[in-house]
Amino acid sequence: MRLWLRKRGTNVPDDRSGLVVAYWESHDEHLLTAGLGTIARRLPSLVAAALRLAWQASPRDTAVALVGNVAAGVFTVLGLVTTSEVLASLFAAGPTPDRVRAALPSLLLVAAATGLRGALLAGSGWAQARLKPLVERLAETRLFELTTRVELAAFDDHDFHNAMRRARDSGVPDTATVVETTIAVLTGAVGVLASAIALGLLHPILMPLLLVAAVPAGWAAVRMARLGYQAFYRLSAARRRKFMLSDLMAERQPAAEVRAFTLRDFLLGQYAKVADLEQGVQLDVARRRAVIKAGGDLMTGIATAGVYVALGALLAVGVIPLSVAGAAVLAIRAGQGSLTALIQTMNRLYEAGLYFGDYLAFREMAQERIPAPLSPPAEPAPFRLLTAENVTFTYPGADRPALSDVSVTVGRGEVIALVGENGSGKTTLAKLLAGLYRPQEGTIRWDGVDLGAFDGEALRRRISVIAQDHTRWPLTVRENIVMGRPLEEDRLAAASAAAGADEVVARLSDGYDALLDRRFRGGHDLSGGQWQRIAVARGFYRDAALVIFDEPTSALDARAEHALFERIRGHADGRTIVLITHRLASVRYADRIYVLDGGAIAEQGTHAELMERGGMYADLYELQASAFQAVP
Numbered sequence: 001m002r003l004w005l006r007k008r009g010t011n012v013p014d015d016r017s018g019l020v021v022a023y024w025e026s027h028d029e030h031l032l033t034a035g036l037g038t039i040a041r042r043l044p045s046l047v048a049a050a051l052r053l054a055w056q057a058s059p060r061d062t063a064v065a066l067v068g069n070v071a072a073g074v075f076t077v078l079g080l081v082t083t084s085e086v087l088a089s090l091f092a093a094g095p096t097p098d099r100v101r102a103a104l105p106s107l108l109l110v111a112a113a114t115g116l117r118g119a120l121l122a123g124s125g126w127a128q129a130r131l132k133p134l135v136e137r138l139a140e141t142r143l144f145e146l147t148t149r150v151e152l153a154a155f156d157d158h159d160f161h162n163a164m165r166r167a168r169d170s171g172v173p174d175t176a177t178v179v180e181t182t183i184a185v186l187t188g189a190v191g192v193l194a195s196a197i198a199l200g201l202l203h204p205i206l207m208p209l210l211l212v213a214a215v216p217a218g219w220a221a222v223r224m225a226r227l228g229y230q231a232f233y234r235l236s237a238a239r240r241r242k243f244m245l246s247d248l249m250a251e252r253q254p255a256a257e258v259r260a261f262t263l264r265d266f267l268l269g270q271y272a273k274v275a276d277l278e279q280g281v282q283l284d285v286a287r288r289r290a291v292i293k294a295g296g297d298l299m300t301g302i303a304t305a306g307v308y309v310a311l312g313a314l315l316a317v318g319v320i321p322l323s324v325a326g327a328a329v330l331a332i333r334a335g336q337g338s339l340t341a342l343i344q345t346m347n348r349l350y351e352a353g354l355y356f357g358d359y360l361a362f363r364e365m366a367q368e369r370i371p372a373p374l375s376p377p378a379e380p381a382p383f384r385l386l387t388a389e390n391v392t393f394t395y396p397g398a399d400r401p402a403l404s405d406v407s408v409t410v411g412r413g414e415v416i417a418l419v420g421e422n423g424s425g426k427t428t429l430a431k432l433l434a435g436l437y438r439p440q441e442g443t444i445r446w447d448g449v450d451l452g453a454f455d456g457e458a459l460r461r462r463i464s465v466i467a468q469d470h471t472r473w474p475l476t477v478r479e480n481i482v483m484g485r486p487l488e489e490d491r492l493a494a495a496s497a498a499a500g501a502d503e504v505v506a507r508l509s510d511g512y513d514a515l516l517d518r519r520f521r522g523g524h525d526l527s528g529g530q531w532q533r534i535a536v537a538r539g540f541y542r543d544a545a546l547v548i549f550d551e552p553t554s555a556l557d558a559r560a561e562h563a564l565f566e567r568i569r570g571h572a573d574g575r576t577i578v579l580i581t582h583r584l585a586s587v588r589y590a591d592r593i594y595v596l597d598g599g600a601i602a603e604q605g606t607h608a609e610l611m612e613r614g615g616m617y618a619d620l621y622e623l624q625a626s627a628f629q630a631v632p
């Protein structure tokens, strides 16, 4: 049974019915209806894929787990068959001490078989325990190797995004479950087979009795599993609401508003409603489970009675001796247990297998979305000219292009400004220039070479992007600025000073070692402007020829903003700058200003040229300037 509270995340709209299906619930409906036949048909391919992965994670542990289980089955057969010999000696005629003495060799054999079986199962269990974290790690590493390489546009694609969430949240943990349950299914199958072989060796006529005895228990196991899915399915909407409410009541971010708007009683009331519903369903399931269990036990009792009657009849007509009948009872009991376990684990394997299938499918999907550079990829040299030529770009799933037929030129050492109203396409153009997105039409050229020809990583080492929605990395200040590059203390100090981050560091008791995440003990949090200074320092730290600043001062105070623009105006130590900002006073000194409007270049030129032209830029500039004029 799936862990009830494991899955959480965003929801995706289903078809036109308007229903909303959470991405992790995509298989729940199918699980309700899949019969044992479907399950059995799908299992071989699942088992093969799981074992392949386990083998790649650790051939030795996989071999030990498998061989240990099969060998344990051999000793089960030996133990059961030898038991009949023990019983034959004990039930023979003669004085009791003689009978016990006669039974001793077989008894020792039974003890040895049981001991060896236990040792093999323990060894196999140990190998399985080692295998689990190895498989999880391998599955996760392979996933993250892909998610960090796929083109950025894939993250804007709903289908890709949902497939990725499913693979990450369900696929990875279920990969280990598939391996684990594959071995458990094997254990169950070996157990059933061992009992059947033991019965066959005792007397072929006994084999059908195993079936009679095991069917009711198997039926109950299937029904119970199905009931679990039904309850899970019925509760899916309630569960999602509960996740949402628990985040609202116990997360740091909404905590202030929960208090400011006195939302406590409202949220607790909502929670109580959902919890009541969940409790009702759980009690209903518990009642129905009890009924099924009682029914299963009753039928097992009747079947067991039938088996005893049959054994009695076989004894009466002399087909089998008493010792064989005694050993048969033990074999049938063992077989019953193994079959129940087998059916339960088959169900679990099938369920986990569906999510494992998602994981494999996502890996294939992601592989196709890794940009392929030329072979061998070109190495970008420090550029002289970066150009966008008639570039058109539409975000995945969007119905209108974010950029249409845009051409810009960025010369080495220039400061280029992109301005325009919200949504005009400035950030999109900057991301295209940085090679983060690829245009559907037109070309971005780095000294005449299409950006697509370069190795993505090598290209991005030449470009530094300080994004508008920069990430607040939950790392130390130093790591936030150095960000995986080799540490150079002088460069760190210079980048911090340039961004005003040195003032932030000076206020922190741990300085550069301060951890910027309050969720950890001793962690710090920063104000929006302080975070922005850290982000700008990160941009300066990289030894990049081109620095793209996207709204670098939106959260800065007036002094910090002035200092940063002064630095940019001085070409930031000889680098090429692409600056996006709404503060038009700060772009007056740019070598060239591009004004975007509705995804197209509306105007371009220096500040003086654009003011003289009296178009959109001049209007916006005068509007901003008028706000600063003295009011009498």
Ligand SMILES: Nc1ncnc2c1ncn2[C@@H]1O[C@H](COP(=O)(O)OP(=O)(O)OP(=O)(O)O)[C@@H](O)[C@H]1O
Binding pocket: 156, 395, 396, 398, 402, 420, 421, 422, 423, 424, 425, 426, 427, 428, 429, 468
């Ligand atoms: N990831 C995305 N997926 C789909 N559409 C997007 C995405 N990002 C931006 N857009 C759309 O593309 C257009 C251009 O957005 P962009 O972020 O480039 O504008 P901008 O000029 O930088 O705006 P702002 O001044 O508000 O930062 C907008 O219509 C926006 O809604």
